Amino acid sequence: MKYAYEDRIRETMPQLSPGFKRLAEFLLDSYTESAFLTATELADRLDIDPATVVRFSQRIGYPGYPELLREIRQRVREDLHLQGEPKAPAGLREKTEEALSEVTTFVERTRMMLRDSTVEKLVGFIQNARHILVVAERASLAAGEIVASVLEEGGYSVRVSRGSRAELARSISLLGKGDLAIGLDASGESDTVARALRLAQSQGAQTAAVVASASLDAANYADVVLSGQATGDPVRAMVSLMILAHILLSALRWKEEARFQAQARRVEASLEALGARMFERHE
Numbered sequence: 215m216k217y218a219y220e221d222r223i224r225e226t227m228p229q230l231s232p233g234f235k236r237l238a239e240f241l242l243d244s245y246t247e248s249a250f251l252t253a254t255e256l257a258d259r260l261d262i263d264p265a266t267v268v269r270f271s272q273r274i275g276y277p278g279y280p281e282l283l284r285e286i287r288q289r290v291r292e293d294l295h296l297q298g299e300p301k302a303p304a305g306l307r308e309k310t311e312e313a314l315s316e317v318t319t320f321v322e323r324t325r326m327m328l329r330d331s332t333v334e335k336l337v338g339f340i341q342n343a344r345h346i347l348v349v350a351e352r353a354s355l356a357a358g359e360i361v362a363s364v365l366e367e368g369g370y371s372v373r374v375s376r377g378s379r380a381e382l383a384r385s386i387s388l389l390g391k392g393d394l395a396i397g398l399d400a401s402g403e404s405d406t407v408a409r410a411l412r413l414a415q416s417q418g419a420q421t422a423a424v425v426a427s428a429s430l431d432a433a434n435y436a437d438v439v440l441s442g443q444a445t446g447d448p449v450r451a452m453v454s455l456m457i458l459a460h461i462l463l464s465a466l467r468w469k470e471e472a473r474f475q476a477q478a479r480r481v482e483a484s485l486e487a488l489g490a491r492m493f494e495r496h497e
Contacts, residue, residue, distance in 0.1 A: 343394035411435035426451035
């Protein structure tokens with residue numbers, strides 16, 4: 215299930231004041247804690263005025279904070295239902311099972327929160343893109359490389375920005391209308407991905423963000439956002455990106471099965487021709 219408060223927050227994020235933005239990020243990333251806080255307690259937690267909590271709720275379309283809180287609590291109930299009753303591990307095997315269970319729960323939560331229409335929109339962007347720039351760094355670089363590799367398998371014109379900011383600037387300067395920039399961000403530790411998407415938008419290109427957490431700044435500069443629910447844990451953030459990348463690429467391969475098959479045949483034919491020429495030279 216997708217919760218409306220997330221979409222409402224993300225849509226208004228770029229226009230929010232610093233106080234509202236701090237509150238928005240907390241509700242996106244720490245919704246479990248938020249579910250147990252009154253408006254006054256939440257205000258104390260973030261060092262803001264309680265009236266700010268009420269005004270923020272109204273700013274994103276709720277009559278007041280109780281209505282927003284009701285929706286957040288419903289999400290927490292869904293999460294607790296998925297997780298079940300926690301048990302302390304008795305040994306290594308139990309700890310391994312616990313870790314695998316966490317991943318399973320994480321995958322299931324992603325399934326519940328992800329909209330098919332969002333995946334379909336991003337697949338459509340890729341299908342219609344003239345050129346594609348994949349922007350990733352640090353913890354997100356592995357996922358970025360996988361995305362680019364699969365796009366290359368499908369015969370798409372794709373480039374990965376993995377070097378200096380000067381190289382990234384040159385790549386973005388070549389973008390224009392009809393092109394697509396895909397930014398992958400696991401942590402938001404650097405502003406590179408967010409800045410790249412913002413500059414790509416200024417060039418007239420479409421933008422997409424694949425992010426481990428909904429509050430990461432890169433999501434504010436994307437025409438479509440695939441977001442996970444990982445916060446605070448770098449391993450979960452990487453897992454989140456890999457899951458999202460897998461979902462996106464599986465959908466693309468399914469939609470463009472004929473294209474991928476045709477490209478594979480072209481590559482195979484090219485390799486056979488190259489092998490034949492090399493054989494002739496050695497005769």
